[in-house]
Amino acid sequence: MGFEFNENVIEHFENPRNVGEIPDADVIETVGSPVCGDMLTLYIKLKDDKIEDIKFKTYGCGAAIATSSLFTELVKGKTVEEALKVTSDVVVEAIGGLPEKKVHCSLLAPDAFKQAIEKYRAKQ
Amino acid sequence: MGFEFNENVIEHFENPRNVGEIPDADVIETVGSPVCGDMLTLYIKLKDDKIEDIKFKTYGCGAAIATSSLFTELVKGKTVEEALKVTSDVVVEAIGGLPEKKVHCSLLAPDAFKQAIEKYRAKQ
Amino acid sequence: MNRVYLDNSATTAVDPRVIEAMMPYFGERYGNASSLHSFGHEALEAVSIGRKQVATFLGATPKEVYFTAGGTESDNMALQGVAYARKEEGNHIITSSIEHPAVLETCAFLETVGFEVTYLPVDTTGRVLPSTLEAAMTERTTLVSIMHANNEIGTTQDIRDLARVAHDHGALFHTDAVQSAGKLPLDVESLGVDLLSLSGHKIHGPKGIGALYVREGTPIKPVVYGGGHERGLRSSTENVPGIVGVGMACELAHTYLDVDISLMNQMRDALIEGISDTIPQAVLNGHPTERLCNNVNMSFAGVEGEALILSLDRAGIAASTGSACSSKTSKASHVLLAIGLDQALALGSLRLTLSRMNTMEDIAYTIEKLPAMVARFRAMSPLWKEE
Amino acid sequence: MNRVYLDNSATTAVDPRVIEAMMPYFGERYGNASSLHSFGHEALEAVSIGRKQVATFLGATPKEVYFTAGGTESDNMALQGVAYARKEEGNHIITSSIEHPAVLETCAFLETVGFEVTYLPVDTTGRVLPSTLEAAMTERTTLVSIMHANNEIGTTQDIRDLARVAHDHGALFHTDAVQSAGKLPLDVESLGVDLLSLSGHKIHGPKGIGALYVREGTPIKPVVYGGGHERGLRSSTENVPGIVGVGMACELAHTYLDVDISLMNQMRDALIEGISDTIPQAVLNGHPTERLCNNVNMSFAGVEGEALILSLDRAGIAASTGSACSSKTSKASHVLLAIGLDQALALGSLRLTLSRMNTMEDIAYTIEKLPAMVARFRAMSPLWKEE
């Protein structure tokens, strides 16, 4: 099929932002598994309902890495409510489009974020 | 399949010997028909059990024309007994070989000759 | 020696622009279109362009175009593929008695595995009448396959009318357009067909590549199984240079269609007229007007076809008697017998087929050479009586 | 940028000598091999030479060689062809669980039309044991198909022993030699096989052409019907340039086999050693010794294969993860699962496959680039724990 990624995707793939762990994260959430082919762990630090810091680790393809990177960049500093509006569609548009077969990879980060927030709120 | 004829075949095809009719032939014999794809008429003039003259007309492919031509050349002047030994194999060898699919065409003249002689003898 | 190629229905010379387009895909762009890396991507892009070119040529969408190994495989996929896919709905197939062996032999095979096939007769010009088709349709008919133009006698069919009859009875319609491509407009919408077969090497493209148009939503099964290429319908590593080649061939055929047709029409008419004027008892086989612009098929009483082909070959003229496929045997062509020729005239047929690469000089040279050859064979033919 | 092609099991670059041999058959020698005239004769002679070259490569006679459109069609012809031809004698087929989809999907299709198929397991190195085959043979087994060498992990099989088991029970034996051609000696007599599949583009020949060896007297039916080409087994106008190309590719593979094997062996071993030395927890998949001279397949814990392929691609290195055919989906390869890898290691596999056109520089460059990439992905992987 060939990699039909645009320069933006490649740039985020090669230099992903916010990779790593946050030792004192308020919430940590993992979606996917190696059995699905994709796996993502999000580390989130919140302050006054704002996303003070967010980091990720991923086992996944290039599109998963790039969209996770862009997602963290987009939501960092936003309020939780604003961040929840950063859906897969928003990420795909912001990165300049993805090949059809790869669109599903952009679900990883928004899904993990949504679950993380639910988990966090349940804990409160 | 392509025409895989040697130069000898081509030469006899382009300049067939003894083509035509003999008005006062002693025996005339036709084998084949357009339905078979090949047809040959032999005109034979005999003198003292020798083939004084022989001519042919044919409706048939290149190999049929060439081998009929060579056959008439080979038997002309021979005794009937000698001529009957000029079988299809003899003709094919004398002409330097034929593609396998075309060997059957060389049967036309010897067959016609044999039938002609039988017919002639029956008449006597 | 002059070399005049008048056997363009057997195969055509690859257009230099087609060769040029293909070359890089043998050379540095040799990737597998299914590979992830950039060699693969390069190949995939070439395949997409080829698919678009074929689609444009046919007035179809790219995803309705499936690449095959040639006209024969396209015909097999259409017939076997639809017959099996619809076998719960019916087991009856209709075709014509003058189809190419790629259709006829596939039908004969399908008969051995439980399908029933009706072979429609044609009139003396080689036309299938819509009323004949209408009468043959049954409740169980799932597919009708009738060629757009015949490869031997060049007779063309009113596909639109025939397809309408099939559709009225719930059957799908396939046409073998291997011979009409580049010689007639081929718009799948105006033709109203569900499936259409093409072959690269008949339109100045490479051998070993063909295409099958399959209207979206048409039920069809593969003939060859494997890695799931061509959206699962035809597996095997994509023949990238072949696809690039047939794509370019379609683009050229599309761009130059009008010019090509008028050029070939002119040459064809000159050939028919020249032969008829100089050779007595020359009969034109097929239809006087509803015929391909590149087809001349004539019979000369008393002359055997193969000998004539050999003489022409010695003069540098490549021609054929019957189709290339059936020329291995000396049986008379099933097409010529179907239009009612007697065996002798059928065996004495000469097919001269043109392409845009022929010239009026080719025609003049042929008309100059042919009469003496026919005369020579007639003079030695026991079947010929001078009047 | 460096462009290092290490995906030779997906496809290979066409050898310049092959391109040179093919070119005239696109250009002035464009005849149809079935035509009677000299254009046709020229084409037919080229086809005969190609057939002889393939036959010599396989230790077969020319009339046992049938040209197809590729490895997939060859496999389909062997399996469908023999299954149907022998269906009165039995309906059981045996194959292995690590075959290429061209075999597996054909078997799956045959299961839908009344055949029974046994998929033999393999050991953790990918080998089929003759005793496993022996145990699976039944009275109704008509055909056994086991690949000579696997396309993903490069494991080779003792075809001779396996074929003997099949023959002892009255079954015919087919081997898919698409990957072993040019990398192992391929003599049909020593292998003892009845049918053998080849594909042109895996041995520096063109895409879209393959061959099937069929031992004389083997019962087999066509898959594609038509004009009766290839002695009735595979109809369609002969792909003359393709045949010339695959013929030349076989001749080159035959002539240089020993040199090629030792060159690839050396590069393969350097690659495995270099990677194992520089990357911790790198596991070699397949067999340590019974493997193709051109195959390296390794898994790196914690690393996802497709991301690695993309990184390599950015550095100019073309590689693959799983076979080209299955790389469209991100499901783990059936081969890696069959040899017992867990899903994560299977998804993290990297296949590097060589050809005679690679150099030791290619190897050095790859060993230089790969470790940092693996380290980068591991650093961002939630599955990786530094020890």
Ligand SMILES: Cc1ncc(COP(=O)(O)O)c(C=O)c1O
């Ligand atoms: C009408 C028609 N259909 C099908 C074919 C088969 O095409 P191919 O030889 O490319 O398989 C041909 C040519 O041989 C043809 O003339």
Ligand SMILES: Cc1ncc(COP(=O)(O)O)c(C=O)c1O
């Ligand atoms: C082992 C094996 N068999 C068959 C095939 C199919 O060959 P092709 O793609 O030429 O049809 C391949 C390659 O894709 C292969 O590796």
